Amino acid sequence: MKKYFITAVLLAGVVVFMSFNRGIKTEMNKAIEPKNMDTKVLPGDNFYEYVNGGWIKEHPVPAEYSQYGAFTILYEENQKKLRSLIKKVSAEENAPKGSVAQKIRDFYNSGMDTVSIEKMGIKPIEEELHKISKLQNKKEVVAYMATMQRRGVSPLFYFFADADQRNSSMEIANLYQGGLGLPDVDYYLATDEGSKKLRDAYVKHLTKMFILKGENKDIAAKKAAQVIAFETKLAQVSFTRVEQRNPIKNYNKMSLAALKDTVPGYDWDIFFKTLGLKNPGDINVGQLRFFKGLNKLMEETDMDTWKAYLTWNLMDASANYLSKDFVKQNFDFYGKTLSGQPKMQPRWKRVLGVVSGGLGEALGQLYVEEYFPASSKERMVALVNNLRTAFGQRIEKLDWMTDETKTKALEKLDAITVKIGYPDKWRDYSKLEIVPGSYFDNIIAVREFGFNRKLNKIGKPVDKAEWGMTPQTVNAYYNPSNNEIVFPAAILQPPFFNPEADDAVNYGAIGVVIGHEMTHGFDDQGRQYDKVGNLNDWWTEADAKAFKEKTDKLVALYNNYEVLDSLHVNGKLTLGENIADLGGLNISYQAYQNSLHGKTPAPIDGLTADQRFYMGYAQVWRQSIRPKAMAQRLKTDVHSPGEARVNIPPFNIDAFIKAFNVKEGNKLYIPKDKRAYIW
Numbered sequence: 270m271k272k273y274f275i276t277a278v279l280l281a282g283v284v285v286f287m288s289f290n291r292g293i294k295t296e297m298n299k300a301i302e303p304k305n306m307d308t309k310v311l312p313g314d315n316f317y318e319y320v321n322g323g324w325i326k327e328h329p330v331p332a333e334y335s336q337y338g339a340f341t342i343l344y345e346e347n348q349k350k351l352r353s354l355i356k357k358v359s360a361e362e363n364a365p366k367g368s369v370a371q372k373i374r375d376f377y378n379s380g381m382d383t384v385s386i387e388k389m390g391i392k393p394i395e396e397e398l399h400k401i402s403k404l405q406n407k408k409e410v411v412a413y414m415a416t417m418q419r420r421g422v423s424p425l426f427y428f429f430a431d432a433d434q435r436n437s438s439m440e441i442a443n444l445y446q447g448g449l450g451l452p453d454v455d456y457y458l459a460t461d462e463g464s465k466k467l468r469d470a471y472v473k474h475l476t477k478m479f480i481l482k483g484e485n486k487d488i489a490a491k492k493a494a495q496v497i498a499f500e501t502k503l504a505q506v507s508f509t510r511v512e513q514r515n516p517i518k519n520y521n522k523m524s525l526a527a528l529k530d531t532v533p534g535y536d537w538d539i540f541f542k543t544l545g546l547k548n549p550g551d552i553n554v555g556q557l558r559f560f561k562g563l564n565k566l567m568e569e570t571d572m573d574t575w576k577a578y579l580t581w582n583l584m585d586a587s588a589n590y591l592s593k594d595f596v597k598q599n600f601d602f603y604g605k606t607l608s609g610q611p612k613m614q615p616r617w618k619r620v621l622g623v624v625s626g627g628l629g630e631a632l633g634q635l636y637v638e639e640y641f642p643a644s645s646k647e648r649m650v651a652l653v654n655n656l657r658t659a660f661g662q663r664i665e666k667l668d669w670m671t672d673e674t675k676t677k678a679l680e681k682l683d684a685i686t687v688k689i690g691y692p693d694k695w696r697d698y699s700k701l702e703i704v705p706g707s708y709f710d711n712i713i714a715v716r717e718f719g720f721n722r723k724l725n726k727i728g729k730p731v732d733k734a735e736w737g738m739t740p741q742t743v744n745a746y747y748n749p750s751n752n753e754i755v756f757p758a759a760i761l762q763p764p765f766f767n768p769e770a771d772d773a774v775n776y777g778a779i780g781v782v783i784g785h786e787m788t789h790g791f792d793d794q795g796r797q798y799d800k801v802g803n804l805n806d807w808w809t810e811a812d813a814k815a816f817k818e819k820t821d822k823l824v825a826l827y828n829n830y831e832v833l834d835s836l837h838v839n840g841k842l843t844l845g846e847n848i849a850d851l852g853g854l855n856i857s858y859q860a861y862q863n864s865l866h867g868k869t870p871a872p873i874d875g876l877t878a879d880q881r882f883y884m885g886y887a888q889v890w891r892q893s894i895r896p897k898a899m900a901q902r903l904k905t906d907v908h909s910p911g912e913a914r915v916n917i918p919p920f921n922i923d924a925f926i927k928a929f930n931v932k933e934g935n936k937l938y939i940p941k942d943k944r945a946y947i948w
């Protein structure tokens with residue numbers, strides 16, 4: 270759980286997902302429910318199955334999901350709460366025009382008005398399609414791509430404002446690679462049979478979309494071939510996901526003049542002028558190889574290909590808001606084929622997701638008023654303080670770090686800002702106009718509002734009070750450039766945070782979540798940022814080397830973990846998250862021990878407090894998942910699958926090994942010299 274470094278990755282739709290349920294009393298009566306376990310399995314052979322086997326057997330993935338687990342259940346529960354809030358707001362017929370109530374009501378209702386949406390068909394994008402068909406030359410192509418950015422479509426690359434990674438109090442313009450319709454570079458370049466099949470399916474999808482637009486079969490097939498050939502060229506110069514994890518390699522700040530020198534093939538003057546940005550200031554060019562690659566691409570791509578590519582980008586970004594033939598085709602590929610999900614979610618859930626994104630903090634404000642008790646915030650503040658103290662104690666005792674670096678680490682730990690529940694200052698939506706009627710127009714209004722917001726930030730100080738997630742999101746994040754940890758209201762529910770559970774279980778669940786986010790400040794990426802959030806090396810060479818040796822062990826442990834047939838976890842891609850899981854477990858365990866003051870709590874249901882701590886952790890990650898969704902996640906997600914999150918980190922920890930009597934010969938046993946002791 271973590272904020273992706275750049276907004277771009279979030280936009281690309283890597284979704285991580287979330288959790289559990291206060292409503293189902295039978296499940297929540299006990300913090301650890303014996304029937305959820307599979308006691309036929311030895312904890313040392315498969316700890317994940319031991320804790321979760323019973324639950325997994327009883328909870329196959331529902332048709333409208335590609336995966337289902339603690340996170341999904343909370344998410345589901347949240348949607349019902351949000352819908353009741355929207356219904357309440359919708360009943361206020363006299364909500365004044367321009368009020369938040371009016372905006373939420375009209376946005377949601379416009380999305381549910383399928384009669385009008387069907388009647389419109391492709392009409393909402395016809396004017397734009399026509400403009401694309403009339404483009405004459407590359408200058409016009411560049412100008413048109415800038416107008417697409419304003420309307421929430423990102424051909425070739427993403428453009429956004431973000432903190433300058435070396436001067437984190439200032440917002441600067443950012444360019445980040447993109448422009449691909451498949452989830453990752455690997456999908457275009459891998460030569461195995463499975464990947465080839467997916468590419469064939471993608472070409473079919475492209476073809477069908479062009480047919481829906483009104484092309485005949487042959488022309489549609491030709492355009493589909495143009496699009497995938499073009500995107501393959503983009504993929505060839507793109508960074509892999511592992512390369513994207515290196516903050517130094519992805520930081521290339523330069524003036525507009527330098528950008529024009531580096532990427533002369535792209536008309537940046539026209540691009541920025543059309544965006545409405547007279548003086549972009551210094552620009553961070555995320556991936557140099559990619560942007561230099563645009564030179565050749567701009568030169569060799571013919572107008573016919575440009576038109577096919579831009580048409581595809583427009584249709585892809587619009588499909589979900591058009592008539593049902595578009596929605597269905599979009600789902601057939603991205604839902605069914607790529608993730609193995611048989612059924613679409615009902616419309617109200619999809620529309621609610623869109624409203625919850627577009628008017629996120631407006632809805633979030635209603636959400637916390639209704640569902641977030643002040644007592645939760647107080648308890649979290651106390652817990653976070655305990656965790657911070659425990660982390661400090663552990664840093665002081667590390668045997669692999671010099672005092673010099675320890676002092677800096679402790680300063681950074683002290684400086685971490687904590688945000689809990691919801692923002693102190695809510696986002697102002699007064700400039701966003703939502704009208705009854707056209708869903709598509711409202712989508713564009715939301716996108717333009719969002720775009721103008723980010724455009725206005727460029728060159729100004731970072732607003733440190735802002736949140737990167739809405740309160741109704743079941744997740745948490747660490748933001749390295751603010752050195753802050755953030756816990757939205759929605760994650761402060763069982764099984765993460767259970768007011769009725771014993772402390773052992775809560776420390777194993779929400780305690781580890783807090784420790785996880787804190788550890789992100791000290792993972793292989795986060796450690797490169799200093800206490801004020803600048804990329805700035807504060808490590809001695811020897812300490813950096815010792816850290817690398819330790820994390821290499823963790824990389825090896827995950828690389829060796831087989832999830833599906835022959836598919837393994839990518840240890841380098843998931844390293845930051847894995848360091849955070851291991852650190853979170855160690856720090857929270859220490860905090861729990863501190864809270865006991867030497868006492869040993871009595872066992873509950875025959876389970877010792879230490880066992881319940883690790884089981885509290887393990888049940889957060891229980892999950893049923895479709896093989897296709899798993900395969901996709903292994904390639905694209907920086908988080909390891911739930912199973913690996915449970916079956917690897919604890920086996921590096923002495924207290925766990927003792928608690929469950931893990932022995933050599935157990936399947937998950939890790940010999941001492943292969944274990945990772947980091948934070």
Ligand SMILES: [Zn+2]
Nearest residue numbers: 270271846849
């Ligand atoms: Zn994380």
